[in-house]
Amino acid sequence: MSRRPQGLTAGMLIGPATFLVLGALVAPLALLARYSLNRYDRANFMVEALTPENYLRFLDDPFYTGVLWTTLSIALVTTTLCLLLGFPIAYRLARSQSRWKSVGVLLVILPLFIGSTVRALGWMGVLGRGGLVDSVVGAVSPGSSFPLLYTSFAVVVGILSINLPYMVLTLQSxxxxxxxxxxxxxxxxxxxxxxRxxxxxxxxxxxxxxTGGVLVFILAMNAYATPLLLGGARFQMMAPMLFREYAVNNNWPFAAAIAFILMITTLTLTAVSSAFVQRRYKAA
Amino acid sequence: MTDTYLRIQGLTKRFGASVAVRDVDLDVRQGELVVLLGPSGCGKTTTLRMIAGFVEASEGRILLEGQDYAGLPPYRREMGMVFQSYALFPHMTVAQNVTFGLRMRKLPRPEIEARLAETLDMVKLSTMAERYPRQLSGGQQQRVALARALAIRPKVLLLDEPLSNLDANLRQQVAREIRALQRAAGLTALMVTHDQDEAMMMADRLVVMSDGLVQQVGTQEELYERPANTFVARFIGHSNLIRGMLEGGERLVIPGATIGLAGHYDSSGDCTLAIRPERARICAPDDPAARITAKVEDATYVGAHVEVLLVLPDSTRVILHDPTDGGAARRFAPGDLAGIAWDLASERLFDDAGAPLAARSPVHA
Known part of the structure; x- marks a missing residue:
């Protein structure tokens, strides 16, 4: 039996993961941080600089802070709804002795097999003009219509349907x-x-x-396809706006700054809520 | 019985097609500690959980002071339960655990404080009130669980394997403590265990269960001296069971030999003879008292007695406990032939169905 120093084996085992994290996460983030301090110029797009103007522009403009506020509100509402709806489902699943339990778990996971874009398209069919809800309302009282698509309600429903399985699975365990x-x-x-x-x-x-709340909150804060497809042109959330600045306006520095503002907001709220829960838990 | 406090009638639990508990009848007097004893899967825990209200009975009645408890949810039953895993609330201190039931009853604060002090004093945990369960030893956690159940002054105390998570050397001590507390409070208690020693040590009466059926109800002495069937004979203490054919009412014929019985039985056919290891003795093979001869396979000195393992001609193995002071066992070496002798009082014969046969002294003895 050959003996190898324990530290070396451990190093070899965590080496690939460390390398991956450094290469795939830290490096792009560092690059993004650098970009966010650059200057945008219509002719040359990105100019090397060290300026806080991208961040200041975001914080000074009520339009952008409004988008951040909308994103936060939607994320908080969906997280709360996920907790309220997810807990009873998770409780029943966790305490179930039935042989149908695995079927129940599968039903919870099943929506995850379909990507968020496809599911948003599905919701468009349900909520849109001439869609399922609209047709039923039209049939019950002719002449009236009930289009729900392109409202914040549609966005909440869409995000909720995507995030609920994560919440249920976390709570169940x-x-x-x-x-x-x-x-x-x-x-x-x-x-x-x-x-009791x-x-x-x-x-x-x-x-x-x-844990479930944090997970679902982060997912909601960063939702892209759902607000884009169900919220419509006038409904703005952070991730779609970020993409537009980056791809349509070619303003990489400002897009990078938006990315950091989104990330820092999410991290701060997560840390604050975790600390709060931990203190509550210890005191309880 | 006129002074029945808790009466269980025809209690049955079916899970789908299988029957976990079948037609259990039991009368418990006030202040009595009754132990449900049996191997795992015998239905004793399900019976206790039906009484607590955690499991709904398929049939039967649970009457406490004449009131039918069948439809009551557990939180209205006023039965204190001590769980095998203790099931303490990990997020509450000892004091919060013990007062939980009192707070649920919305008792006035001074009363809660008084009962907390009294109960903690009873289980000698007064100095631990502000600790969390995880900061306590197993024995201390067990006492918190007991205190929590006692604090509500339950109508019946239910104990589900309360000692099996404790170290072996702590078990006897805690068993005595529980018994003393139960007696002092005059509490009616039902306990479930698979451990015979625990059951014997704590019970006023025992209920031996097997396969969902009550095999016998009685005091320790009744179960030991007059087992109702071969299961109880083997389960309470130890019994050597020898199967054979009863002939002429006083001879048990086994393949290769005939046993001369001490009693006379008005029966015939397949029977099982039960002999306790400490109620028979070993003697010379030609001793007139010998009822059968057997080959000594092994003899082990275990302190209190010599444990002798013998093989009958039909290769049934028999264990005897021979006294270490003046016993005959040490005269025999493995491979020797030896006689086994016993008297009428130590002989139990069961018919083919497992029911005991009455003995009378043989005419010519």
Missing amino acids: VIEGIDSRIEEAADSLGADPSR FWHVVLPLALPGLA
């Missing part, structure tokens, strides 16, 4: 980790189902709710 006897103990001590939920299940599931 966390709830499965809570010993069902603990709930029975609460039960036998006189806690009715709602108090508030005093025992919810506090114990809180770390899972935080």
